[in-house]
Amino acid sequence: MYATNYHRASSVADALRLKGASDEAKYVSGGMTLIPTMKQRLAAPSDLVDLRHIAEMKGITVSGGRVRIGAGTTHAEVAQSAEIKAACPALAHLASLIGDPQVRHMGTIGGSIANNDPAADYPSAMLALAATIVTDRREIAADDFFTGLFETALQDDEIVVAVTFAPPERAGYSKFPNPASRYAMTGVFVAKGPGGVRVGVTGAGANGVFRHAAMEAALTGNFSAQALSGVTTDPSELLSDIHGSAEYRANLVNVMARRAVAAA
Amino acid sequence: MTKVSMTVNGRQVSGDVEDRTLLVHFIRDRLGLTGTHVGCDTSQCGACVVHMDGKAIKSCSTLAVQAAGSSITTIEGLAKDGELHPVQAAFKANHGLQCGFCTPGMVMAAVDMINRHGGNLDEATVRENLEGNICRCTGYHNIVKAILAAAAEMSAGRQAAE
Numbered sequence: 001m002y003a004t005n006y007h008r009a010s011s012v013a014d015a016l017r018l019k020g021a022s023d024e025a026k027y028v029s030g031g032m033t034l035i036p037t038m039k040q041r042l043a044a045p046s047d048l049v050d051l052r053h054i055a056e057m058k059g060i061t062v063s064g065g066r067v068r069i070g071a072g073t074t075h076a077e078v079a080q081s082a083e084i085k086a087a088c089p090a091l092a093h094l095a096s097l098i099g100d101p102q103v104r105h106m107g108t109i110g111g112s113i114a115n116n117d118p119a120a121d122y123p124s125a126m127l128a129l130a131a132t133i134v135t136d137r138r139e140i141a142a143d144d145f146f147t148g149l150f151e152t153a154l155q156d157d158e159i160v161v162a163v164t165f166a167p168p169e170r171a172g173y174s175k176f177p178n179p180a181s182r183y184a185m186t187g188v189f190v191a192k193g194p195g196g197v198r199v200g201v202t203g204a205g206a207n208g209v210f211r212h213a214a215m216e217a218a219l220t221g222n223f224s225a226q227a228l229s230g231v232t233t234d235p236s237e238l239l240s241d242i243h244g245s246a247e248y249r250a251n252l253v254n255v256m257a258r259r260a261v262a263a264a
Numbered sequence: 265m266t267k268v269s270m271t272v273n274g275r276q277v278s279g280d281v282e283d284r285t286l287l288v289h290f291i292r293d294r295l296g297l298t299g300t301h302v303g304c305d306t307s308q309c310g311a312c313v314v315h316m317d318g319k320a321i322k323s324c325s326t327l328a329v330q331a332a333g334s335s336i337t338t339i340e341g342l343a344k345d346g347e348l349h350p351v352q353a354a355f356k357a358n359h360g361l362q363c364g365f366c367t368p369g370m371v372m373a374a375v376d377m378i379n380r381h382g383g384n385l386d387e388a389t390v391r392e393n394l395e396g397n398i399c400r401c402t403g404y405h406n407i408v409k410a411i412l413a414a415a416a417e418m419s420a421g422r423q424a425a426e
Contacts, residue, residue, distance in 0.1 A: 006266065006283040006329040028330075035325045036307050038284075048283070050330060076319070100396025101376065102310065105319040106326070180308070182395065 002044040008053055012136050012159055015049050019157045022047040027159065029072060030106035032099065033115050057110065057161050062087050067167055068134075071110025071160045076101070078109060088129070090171035090264065094121050094189065097175060099182055110160040113145070116152050116208060118239065119183035121175065123209035127200035128189040131165040149208045168193035170223065172264030174256045175203070178243055185243055186252035190215075190260045192223055199257060204238050204249040215257055225258040268332040272297070273341030281328045288312045290328035291338060299339035299368045303398070310397030313369040313376075314338045320376035322396070339368035342375065350421070351375050351414040360410030362401035373397050374411045383419025385412060 005022075009015035019025050025047035028034050037043040051057060057072035062083045069078065078084055078095035085092045098104055098112075098121050112122040113133065126133070126142040133140045136159045145153050154160070168191040175187030184203030191198050197219040199212040218227045233253045235246035244252070269278035272295060279294045291297050291314065303311030305324055312324040315337040342349035348356065351374045361367040377393040378385065390408050399407060 001284045001286075003282065004284050006327065008329075008332075031327070031330065032307070032325060035327065039286075039305070039325075048327075052330070100310070101373065101380075101393055102313055102320045102322045102396045103307065103325075105316075105321050 001038045002041060004038070004045055005047045006050065007047060008050045011054055012056060012161060015051055015054065015159060016136060016157060018047070018049045025049055027051055027114075029108040029111040030074065030103075031111075032103050032107040033111065033117065051110075051159065052108075060084060062167070065166055066164050068162050068164045069109055070162050071114075072108050073110075075099070075104035075107050075109070075112075079104065087167040088165075088171055090168075090173045090189065090191070090260075091125055091129070093263075094125055094173040094175075094187075097121060097173075097177070097182075109163060113163065114152060114154060114160050116146055116148075116150055117183070118149050118205065118208040119178070119181075119185070119187075119203040120209075121173075121184055121187055121202060124184075124187050124189040124200035124202035125173065125191075126163060126165075127209060127211050128171070128191040128198045129165040129168060130191075130193060130195050130198060131163050133160055134162040134164060135160055143211075146209050151208070166194050170264040172260035172262070174259035174263060176252050176256055186249050186256050188212075188253060188256040188260045190219065190257060190264055192219075192264070196220060197223060201253055201257075204233075204253050206237055206239050206246075210237075212253070212257070219261065223261065223264075225261045228254060228258050228261065231257075266329055266332075268328050270331055270333060271335040273337060283327065283329050285328045286324055287314070287326045287328045287331045287336075288323035290331075291323060291336070297338050297340050301365060301368055303365065303369070308396075308398060309366070310369040310373060311366050313372040313397065315372060315376060318379070320373055337372075339371060342371070349375070350418050351378065351411070354410040354414035354417065355407070358406050358410035358413055360403070360407045362399075362403045366397060366399045366401075370394075370397050370399065370407055374407075374414065377411070378415045378418055381415070382422075383415055385415040387412065 026045035075095045171191040175184045186204040189200045199215040233250040235250040238246040240246040265280040301311035303309035307325040
């Protein structure tokens with residue numbers, strides 16, 4: 001790892017100030033992606049601004065028909081949360097499948113969505129739940145937030161402070177994990193909510209997480225696994241790598257979607 | 265250099281480190297606690313698992329400065345008054361180790377999962393919770409047996425104490 005300078009932020013305002021003091025600074029929360037990436041010298045921020053001790057970014061609340069998860073909430077906390085299990089058990093299930101127990105104790109929902117790894121689990125749920133990404137300066141609809149591989153609508157110094165969504169009527173998540181890394185080779189989150197049926201697919205898209213319009217249409221009239229049997233996915237828009245071809249992933253999208261609907 | 269202070273196995277420690285120093289290197293090289301191992305160094309294998317504020321984490325994927333102010337428990341902190349921790353004793357009784365390299369991480373992961381699940385652990389849950397720990401001798405079967413035995417014993421101990 002190249003040398004870096006560590007700063008611990010005590011508040012969101014403090015974090016913005018610390019970030020502003022250096023051109024090459026990066027925010028770190030659990031660090032479960034960033035620290036290994038720095039060890040491989042694939043990232044070399046001059047400064048790290050630690051968001052893990054900011055109280056205003058923590059916690060889960062459900063009120064006024066909205067679930068709010070602070071960005072600094074760990075995967076383990078989401079997986080074990082009684083509020084999330086009641087409001088959206090599929091999201092607790094998704095969190096329980098990320099990495100391993102040690103990674104889940106450190107990694108956070110804010111870090112996952114801000115990084116927008118094309119194989120991360122949370123982005124698919126954010127799309128399917130029509131979540132709102134709350135930052136230090138604005139609210140961004142999930143549909144506008146995820147813009148490509150490791151790309152989001154966030155400005156350079158913008159901080160995700162929370163995500164909010166309306167609890168869905170039904171939701172399910174199913175993923176085919178890479179046998180070594182446990183990242184999604186394909187993961188599908190389906191949700192039937194106030195705005196209709198939405199399907200988020202992660203791990204498979206050549207341009208990152210995406211909504212599956214054909215599946216949403218098929219499930220709108222008939223929310224059942226059978227409704228998806230004839231729905232195909234165009235492999236030309238999917239990832240192809242040593243773990244699986246685009247055609248293989250196209251099939252996985254359908255299988256995972258059917259399992260997710262069956263689990264919902 | 266930054267001065268970091270934390271509690272390690274109940275003892276207040278501090279030291280000057282480069283900000284890029286990994287927690288595992290601080291523990292091993294500065295504190296001389298070499299029970300915590302570096303295996304894969306890519307956050308896959310779990311040989312470096314320690315507890316930070318009561319939760320299992322991978323000390324090869326955490327900076328020492330991130331851990332400043334926290335309470336760390338390493339494998340050296342488990343035994344009390346020369347008595348093995350029940351999980352350590354169960355690994356010994358069930359032959360839950362072969363070469364022993366992964367064992368400190370396995371034991372720390374096991375204590376954490378028993379803390380979280382108590383006596384409700386079953387074999388499938390143990391195997392699932394060992395996701396982040398790799399044994400290259402592939403001795404998982406006895407590791408799982410040891411964890412189940414320790415969970416049962418610790419749960420019985422808690423009930424007897426109540």
